[in-house]
Structures are given as C-alpha cells and as structure tokens.
Amino acid sequence: MPALVEIARALVLLLVPLAAWRLGFSYSDWAALALVALGVAIWLGVYRPRLSRRRAELEVVVIPGSALGHWFTGRMGAGLTAGASVLVGVPVLAWVALRSPPLVIAVLLALCVVAGLLSQWAIRVLGRSLTPPFARVMGHGIGSTVAALLALLPLVWLNWAVIAVPHEITSVGLSEAVAAQIAQLPPRAGWLREGLGLFAALDGAKLWLAAQHREALWVGLIFSVDAALVSFVVARSFVAVMEFGRLISGRDE
C-alpha cells in the first residue's frame, strides 16, 4: 500500500506541472515556469540517492582527515548526473506532453506505474544484500530500465500500426515537411518556440525520411523503435520524481 501511495504522489508531482504546461503553452511562454517545478523534482530525485551512494564509496576510498578529503565530497558527480537528467528529461517530457497522441500518453502513464512498482520491488530485493545507498540507485536503474523495455513493445506497435502519417508528407521536400511541423507550434516569437522548433524539426525530418522509404519494412520499424525510445527517459524521470516525493514527504532516510 505505501508503494501505491508513493506512486500516486509521484504521478501528481509529474502530471500537474506537465498539465499546466500543456494547457498554458497555447496562451503564453510563461507556461514554461511549470516545468521549473518538474526540473527541481528530477534534479533532487537524482541528486540525493547518487550523492548517498557516492559518499558511501568515498568513505571506503578516501582516508579520513586527509588533505584531499575536503574536495572529494561526491557532490560534483551527483550534481552532473542530476543536471544531465534534467537537461534530457524536462525537454523530452515537455515535448511528449505537448505532442503525443492520447494512446501514447496512456501507455506512458502505465509505464510510470510499472516503473514505480518495479523500482520499489528491486530496491526491496537488493536491500537484502546491499546497503541502502547502493540498493536505491541500482533499484531505480533496474526498475526503470525493465519497465521501459516492457513499454517498448506497445509503443513500437502504436507507432508502427496505429499512429497515422499524413500521406502528403510523401509528396513534399524535407524543408517543407520540417516547416509544416514547426507551423503547428503557436505562432509567437520567443526562445521557447525556437527551442521547441528544434524538436519539431527533428520529428519532421525523421518522419519525412521514413515516409520516403515507407515500403521498406525495416525503415518503418527503425522509425517506430526510435519513437518508442522515449520510454527510457520517461521511466527514469518518473523514478526520480518518485524519489523526490519520498524526500519531501520525510521518508528519505
């Protein structure tokens, strides 16, 4: 039961900022402020367990009271990993929230729940053999990776056999296909549109390339697998947010 509570809490922490972003983006760039909360959650959710593990390692490696002991705190490594997670996770989640079809969002929600359950199960199992800092980090990795792999199948299938591609993309050039994708963003200038325009351009280019060779089985499959890889980012981010939920609920030991 506590596991389900943790997952529900993490879902609230993940979905509320994303929903605010999705609803607000049509009206103003200020909607991006909602993503700051998500960024903080992911950063701390990655930083804290990484820092604990790094410190556990350093306790073995660094001689207490040594001159360099002051510098080897583990903060830099944990901070860099957390920063990278935010830099990848927040834009990808923001883009997914804006542009994914409802079916994909439903699968990704299910993925979050499964990733949460598997992570907690893995942490429990590993906790019988490993110290908590190691069990947590490894449990997060195992749980999110296995859940993402499980979600690959339905996501590949959705991109392969369900999500329709407009036929007109086959009769236009690359630049027109990219421009058509960018044109679907709200028409207002600003850094946010420029940033999201990169995602739109990348999506448009990949779709155009795959559509040109749509008769080849492997092209469609590679495109579908590539589109499904978002499951790894979503699962890792959700597990981080779940960890953050533990932290702010005072359950972080």
Add this chain to the structure above:
Amino acid sequence: MKRQHLFARSFWAVIGLLAVIVIGLSVLAAMRDHPVVARIIPPAPREIPQSRIEAMIRDAGEAAYQAQAARLDQLLAAAYAPVYAGIPSYAEFHYSVLGEYTELGSAALGQMGDAMESRLFPDLAAGLGKVADDLDAGFLASFTARLDQQIQTELQGAGAGIALGDVTRSIQQDAINRVAITAPVAVAMTVAAKPAIKAVAATMAKKMATKVASKAAAKGAVKATGIGGGAATGAAVCSPGGPIASVICGAGAAAVIWFGADAAIVNIDEYFNRDDFETELHGMIDQNHAEVKARLLAMLNEKRVATEDFTFSQAASGD
C-alpha cells in the same frame, strides 16, 4: 530538518497552485460558451485537435473524389462527342472510291494511323486536356468547400463568434495548397493524351489496313475478268480506225470498267457493311473512352490518396 520541511511545504504549495491553474483553465475552457464567462473573457480562437482536422482533410478528399468521379462521364461525353459525331462522315469517306484509294495509299505508306487520327480525333487531345483541367479545378473546389464546411460546423459547435485558431488555419491552408499542386490530372493527361490517341488510331488503322488490303485483292480478281473483256471489246469497236485507235479505245474502256467496277463494288459493300463498319468504329472508340475514363479515375484517386493517412505497417504491406 526544519528547512527540509519548509521546502517540502513550499513545493507542495507550488504544486497546489499549478493544480488550481490547471483546474481553472479546464473549467474556463469548458464554460467558455457560457454568456457570463464569454463577457469576462473574449472567446479564444478555436484550435481543432490534429487528429480531428486530419480526419476532416481525409473526408474532404473522399468527397472531392466522389464529386469529380460523378461528373467524369458528363465531361468525357462532351470531349468525345465530336469523335462519335465524326463516325458517319468517316464512313462516308471510307465508302467512296476516293476514300478507298486514299486509305489504300496511306496503308501502303504506313501512314494510315496519322490519317485516321486527323480525320476521327482532331480535337480529342484538346478536349481531354480541358477535362483534366476541369477535374483539377473541381477537385480543389470540392475539397476546399467540404473542408471549410466541416470547420465551420466545428466552430459553430464551439460557440458563436469563435474564430479559427492560427495553427488550425495554417493546417487548413497547407492542405488546400497541397491539393492544388499534388498529382495534377492536367499534367498527367497532357503527357498521356496524345500517345493514347496515337495508340488507338494506330490500332484502328491496323485493323482497317488489313480490311482495305483484302478488299482490294478480292476486287482485283473480279475486275481483271471485266477489264480483259472490256478492253478487247473496246479495241474491236475501234479497230476500223487503225491499231492506235484500237489501243486507245481498249485502254479507255478498261479504265471506265476499272473505276466503274470500283464504284459499284464500293456501293454494294456500303449497302451490306456500312452499319457493321460504323458499329465497329463505335466499339473501338468506346474502348478508348473506357480506357481514358479508367486512367482519369486512377489520377483522381491519386489525388484522393494524397489527402489520406497511412501507417508504416500498411505501407510496408503495400495496402
């Protein structure tokens, strides 16, 4: 510990605030049509969800295809009317001594196809070009009207005075532009019409040349006997005038009998076979008409398909 507690509370407060914003925006969006809300907040432009607008584009493509397919028979009838109307005059020409010799000469020179094309299909290429232009313009007009009608229905459903959002307008305009330039029937027809007409004229000419040749051979046998007798009689009649007069009279009598026999045989042939000949010409033109119609339908279908969606699974399986 106290700082952590404060941070947690602050964070939950932010999440709570965001939740209030989300719920507020959702409620406002749901109640936008309410007169009180509409007075406070002017109606925002309506963006139609992408899947919905794609379905509308698909539907408009189908409607445009059906509308043009329905008027295709009428358009083709107008283009082929001069061809069908030309059948009796071609038969008239065919069943004349001059026509017979012209056809025989053309067949001997291998130009019967060109002759037939210029006599039976002089304006067909231009007529088919006009049909193709009409189809392109009609497809675009039907597509635009249907898409616009569906969008207007959607806007009316969203409430009075609501304008179309910029993104949806851009998708709509993009779709219309694409239909205007994608798979134009006129371009394909310009490329295909002349060779198609040449091909059908050549096929008809081949059949006709065989007939003309066999007819000439059959007549030759009949005429040889008559000419022999006629020349001998002519020579005998003019023999008192000397040998030269005999030769001239013999040759003149032979010529009169040759062409007289031609005219008689052509008339007899026309009496017995003209209806069949015209029916056969009709059949060959009907066949060409059906082929052109099938080709135009395929071209229209190409335009329709360009407005549809596909999945990679369908594309790979060739559906």
